[in-house]
Amino acid sequence: MRRKILAAICISMVLGAVGCSSSGGAEEEAAETMPENITENTVAEESERNSSPGKILVAYFSWADNAVLEDDVDAVTSPSVIPPGNVQQLAGWVQEETGGDLFTIRVTDPYPSDWDECLDRANEERGENARPELEEQVENLEEYDTVFLGYPNWWYGAPMPLLTFLGENDLSGKQVYLFCSHGTGGLAQSVEQITEAAPDAVISDNIFDCYEEDSASSQEEIQSWAGEIAGAGQEAAEESAEQSAAQRISVQFGDNTVIYELNDSPAAASLGEQLPITVEVEDFSTNEKIFYPPQELDTSDTPAAEGGAGTLAYYAPWGDVVMYYDDYNENPSLFELGQAVSGAEQIGEMTGTIIIDLADIGDE
Ligand SMILES: Cc1cc2nc3c(=O)[nH]c(=O)nc-3n(C[C@H](O)[C@H](O)[C@H](O)COP(=O)(O)O)c2cc1C
CATH class of the missing domain: 2.40.100.20 (Cyclophilin)
Structure with a gap:
């Protein structure tokens, strides 16, 4: 029931946010999936960085990794709590494509595996602007140059644990690519919130976002997106190395x-x-x-x-x-x-x- 209410709110907010898309370079798509108040100033422009993607981290938050799965969990009303979660699955494919290191953001106090109860807690945390405590931090974060950051839309934006993660793991100067799975609400305020939480990260406007029901079948699309990013950086680096040798x-x-x-x-x-x-x-x-x-x-x-x-x-x-x-x-x-x-x-x-x-x- 609550799910239907949430869906209805989201539908009225963003129409057409279904399917999967990557917004980089396609202004029309960006306009459709990005909140209106995200401007070129708040999201760093995709810069042609003449550098290798370097060491890649694929960090993500997903409900399935953050719930104690109860025996009687209802697979119909709470589908994505049963592994693999949508973002969990997307992150695995990005990792497979880029060869990056996978890091799952996990809270110390897991969310309920019941849909309504999880919504309630997430809503409370949003209202309190809470920063739920995390189990662990990324080791040797300074070694990473590029971070693929995945998350679901939770209450019109980024889940609060993702903001804890950004507060505790300094992504300044790193190239960040976002991927998001969501209901009909699309990216909503998430990009703006992430940009605010990591003001010195280089957040690309080439974002992959995917409607929840399409996540499980989007392996090819997300791998092509991630592969292009990793490959383009590599080619630019090789070209630049050739030039400097010349x-x-x-x-x-x-x-x-x-x-x-x-x-x-x-x-x-x-x-x-x-x-x-x-x-x-x-x-x-x-x-x-x-x-x-x-x-x-x-x-x-x-x-x-x-x-x-x-x-x-x-x-x-x-x-x-x-x-x-x-x-x-x-x-x-x-x-x-x-x-x-x-x-x-x-x-x-x-x-x-x-x-x-x-x-x-x-x-x-
Ligand atoms: C607590 C909670 C809040 C959510 N809020 C929204 C929302 O505001 N808008 C939306 O489009 N989807 C919302 N969703 C749906 C998720 O974004 C979507 O199901 C996503 O694919 C879940 O990814 P996951 O399985 O990796 O957690 C919400 C889901 C949960 C559990």
């Missing part, structure tokens, strides 16, 4: 290697594009080793060379790349390509055939 070049002669970090000038880029180069190094003056790349470098928008020993430069009139191992005089035709970051002391010894190539991280 900014370093190695000059190898005999058993020795000098590593240069290139600047982001067009001249440095045009040298990078010609690699690998195998060439005879030449001596010049008392402070330079030089070689001629096959093609001229593009010196537009390239800074003048003004470092000392260790500078990698390009002398445009002759078209040679210069590796300095002692001080030199500045010259308007001398452009800086980068600086030695390791092996600079060997430059003066360079002789014979040298191989210039993009540096692997392991070369350093």
Whole structure:
């Protein structure tokens, strides 16, 4: 009976909050599932983070993990108290997809397994703005970079134990992805409450939410959502690692290697594009080793060379790349390509055939 009343209130609040959806990038869906007062300022924008999702935590709250199951529990009126709970199941799939560590938020004083009694207690806790005590905290929380946080809608928002969790486990700076199972009430005030409880967490607006009766059949949808998040972060990280490796070049002669970090000038880029180069190094003056790349470098928008020993430069009139191992005089035709970051002391010894190539991280 009480369930029907609750459902009726929820239906009048949010129509159409059935099925499963993820709101990231789809503004229409976000408008349908997000409370009106959630703005771009209260939910951190999904930022293209050029970093790996890193270590992943999948933390969730679910009634089934927080009730003492009585023998006579009515599976019809209190369905999700019987394991697996809806969010419990969703969390398991997210964990399976992302390989994260699973953490179930559990209160020390379990909720009644009777639907009406559970509603009453949850309602009281909401009214008192209570923070029910938790059994345990996440170990080594500082190691996690990304947190998938799952919860059911309880009384138009986040269950109070979830707010206890956020108060006791500092998610500042971590990337947080929410997933929620609910009745017809949708996400209601939950995102706003979570944002308030974890103001320094980076809460994505790419939220997965699922109508209670569809939760059990949403494995594919939630795994595709979580997989895209974890995969996109990984790809961005790999791309960024490749880019940073491309900014370093190695000059190898005999058993020795000098590593240069290139600047982001067009001249440095045009040298990078010609690699690998195998060439005879030449001596010049008392402070330079030089070689001629096959093609001229593009010196537009390239800074003048003004470092000392260790500078990698390009002398445009002759078209040679210069590796300095002692001080030199500045010259308007001398452009800086980068600086030695390791092996600079060997430059003066360079002789014979040298191989210039993009540096692997392991070369350093
Ligand atoms: C105490 C309580 C309060 C609830 N309040 C709401 C609500 O306000 N709006 C809503 O849409 N669903 C509400 N629900 C339904 C749950 O959000 C939904 O059944 C969810 O799928 C349960 O997930 P779980 O099985 O992991 O606990 C409530 C359920 C409980 C037990």
